[in-house]
Amino acid sequence: MVAVSPASGAQDGPRQVTSPFDDDAIEAARKIFSGPIAFLRSAPALEHMPEPVVPEVAFAGRSNVGKSSLLNALTNRNGLARTSNTPGRTQELNFFDVGEPLAFRLVDMPGYGFAKAPKDVVRKWRFLVNDFLRGRQALKRSLLLIDSRHGIKDVDRDILKMLDAAAVSYRIVLTKADKVKASELAEVTERTIEEVRKRPAAHPDILVTSSEGGMGIPELRAAVIEAVS
Secondary structure, three states, rough: OOOOOOOOOOOOOOOOOOOOOHHHHHHHHHHHHHEEEEEEEEEEOHHHHHOOOOOOEEEEOOOOOOOHHHHHHOOOOOOOOOOEEEOOOOOOOOOOEEOOOOOOEEOOOOOOOOOOOHHHHHHHHHHHHHHHHHHOOEEEEOOOOOOOOOOOOOHHHHHHHHHHOOOEEEEEEOOOOOOHHHHHHHHHHHHHHHHHHHOOOOOOOOOEOOOOOOOHHHHHHHHHHHHOO
């Protein structure tokens, strides 16, 4: 687990991070993500998805949680995933090929929660995501992104229930860790650990990340490789 806590007696002291991966795993993941990575296609419906010929890891999160920024940081490419200040911009399943020859795929799932879109469009997103989670045999794990400033909200719990019902293994990733004080980050981390511990399909460890500062990004890469190996 990447666990974060404030320095003893400090309101906003240095963050203490423990990695669940050894140096070899971190370096192996770095090399893989330094290789070829390319956008493959967007799928507005299941029939548009690519053939499930390699393992896949999907990224899910509430609108404006920083999913695109995290994918760009993960792959060390500024423009791989589109970023926007408008919540709900990602309305399709976006597939990215990793490796040459192809080793696995990353899937950027539609953001949920607040979205500047008609209700019927939002409903369509939910059906797409639910069908994808339940029927995609190549999907090895979902990474559910939670904003460190807010922790798990009710709208996130709806997705947690969906993942549990679909029996899809998932791991919680806290984002924007640089936006909160160390003491607050430690608190939200512990609350998140306590909540996901009760979830049947949840990975017991969580990751704490910052796209801007690079915190937790090497561990996130290793977690992806672990999931597809």
